[in-house]
Amino acid sequence: MDSLEFNKIFGAVLTAGIAFVGLGIVSDNLVHPAKLERSALNIKGADAPTPVASSPAEAPIPPIAPLLVKAVPADGEALTKKICVACHNFNAGGANKVGPALYGVVGRMQASAPGYTYSSALKGHSGKWTYAELNKWLLKPAAYAPGTKMAYAGISNDQIRADVIDYLRTLSTSPEPLPTPAEAAAEEKAASASALKTESTPAQTATPGLPPLPPLLASADPSRGQALTKKICIACHNFNEGGANKVGPALYGVVGRPRASYPGYTYSTALKGKPGDWTYEELNKWLYKPSAYAPGTKMAYAGIGNDQTRADVIDYLHTLAKQPLPLPPVAGGSTTAAPGPASPQAVHTPASNTTRPADGN
Numbered sequence: 001m002d003s004l005e006f007n008k009i010f011g012a013v014l015t016a017g018i019a020f021v022g023l024g025i026v027s028d029n030l031v032h033p034a035k036l037e038r039s040a041l042n043i044k045g046a047d048a049p050t051p052v053a054s055s056p057a058e059a060p061i062p063p064i065a066p067l068l069v070k071a072v073p074a075d076g077e078a079l080t081k082k083i084c085v086a087c088h089n090f091n092a093g094g095a096n097k098v099g100p101a102l103y104g105v106v107g108r109m110q111a112s113a114p115g116y117t118y119s120s121a122l123k124g125h126s127g128k129w130t131y132a133e134l135n136k137w138l139l140k141p142a143a144y145a146p147g148t149k150m151a152y153a154g155i156s157n158d159q160i161r162a163d164v165i166d167y168l169r170t171l172s173t174s175p176e177p178l179p180t181p182a183e184a185a186a187e188e189k190a191a192s193a194s195a196l197k198t199e200s201t202p203a204q205t206a207t208p209g210l211p212p213l214p215p216l217l218a219s220a221d222p223s224r225g226q227a228l229t230k231k232i233c234i235a236c237h238n239f240n241e242g243g244a245n246k247v248g249p250a251l252y253g254v255v256g257r258p259r260a261s262y263p264g265y266t267y268s269t270a271l272k273g274k275p276g277d278w279t280y281e282e283l284n285k286w287l288y289k290p291s292a293y294a295p296g297t298k299m300a301y302a303g304i305g306n307d308q309t310r311a312d313v314i315d316y317l318h319t320l321a322k323q324p325l326p327l328p329p330v331a332g333g334s335t336t337a338a339p340g341p342a343s344p345q346a347v348h349t350p351a352s353n354t355t356r357p358a359d360g361n
């Protein structure tokens, strides 16, 4: 793929995200487009945050059949028109764009659109695009096929993912049948049985084992961190000294300050419920996955999956002070860990969607 073309598209998507902020709609769009869609259109169903895994493993994905039975394809279509159409053609006989043409994708072999050059990551998947496979793929493309070229974080809201799949199903001269209510009930039963089993294992901390931060901070580049904040975080945050709150609280001086403490900003109870200071370690966990750190947080941003990029951002935040706190010492003096933005294939990579869009494989 031509990276210039990609950058243009990416720019358009990003601009769209910022435009939403301008309209005063929380820009869920940047990362959880589905959630925005649901609340903006005020469609049935609570907009509760997706439940977060309580163990290092991802939360088990809910079965698709019961969700498909309730799905509204028009809602799915509306989302694809806002997001997916930047990269995909949905018309019968439509051409490939940045991504493969999607008419007839349900039931078709994976990575098989004629004339489209897939990543080896997706080509490595054989089998058909069943509802269940689409459900996993659209939840988090980068986890389903690490190294995929699809630079899209995924749809975290289960029902909206099903709405989109239901819409994809209609793109056919003879759409695949939907699961029957009986099939849906059977899947639901099977899923709750296995959920009970997992509950009996002791709850673990919300953050998967992140690599030690001090070596990453030692090799961090605050200007790279600043560049990312200028692309992403600035839509919601002010970084200037004395800057006003925006959708999110002002961030000048955030390193070392108590969590959820900026004057005049109304924090979620989720973040207020986590007393203590924003140490480097806490920022590292928060920025890895805000919704896991403080389930129910108002920060509608998926997080930065790349460990070095996250450290770059933290290093930049640390400069936003009259007297920046010292960086943490590196244990045992082994500073030679992974220079550069190299953490191999972070599974959860909103950062690679944004900072390094062209390196999809």
Ligand code: HEC
Binding pocket: 079, 080, 083, 084, 085, 086, 087, 088, 098, 099, 100, 102, 105, 109, 110, 111, 112, 113, 117, 118, 119, 120, 121, 122, 123, 138, 145, 147, 148, 149, 150, 151, 152, 155, 164
């Ligand atoms: C930034 C561009 C981009 C966006 C946005 C995007 N996609 Fe994709 N999509 C791609 C690319 C590129 C691929 C090929 C992936 C590969 O080869 O690894 C792809 C592949 C796919 C495939 C697999 C198709 C096949 O032939 O095997 C499906 C299904 C899909 N996308 C659905 C969606 C849906 C639904 C959305 C919106 C919710 C979406 N995509 C948003 C770029 C994008």
Ligand code: HEC
Binding pocket: 026, 027, 028, 030, 228, 229, 232, 233, 234, 235, 236, 237, 247, 248, 249, 251, 254, 258, 259, 260, 261, 262, 266, 267, 268, 269, 270, 271, 272, 287, 294, 296, 297, 298, 299, 300, 301, 304, 313
């Ligand atoms: C879509 C808007 C949005 C984006 C994008 C966003 N944030 Fe936030 N951020 C928020 C909101 C809203 C809160 C308040 C969270 C709460 O109260 O639960 C917040 C809170 C925070 C806090 C806690 C501040 C405090 O005073 O306790 C930090 C640190 C932070 N964000 C950093 C970042 C960084 C760094 C980025 C970019 C990598 C970023 N945010 C991207 C909206 C956003």
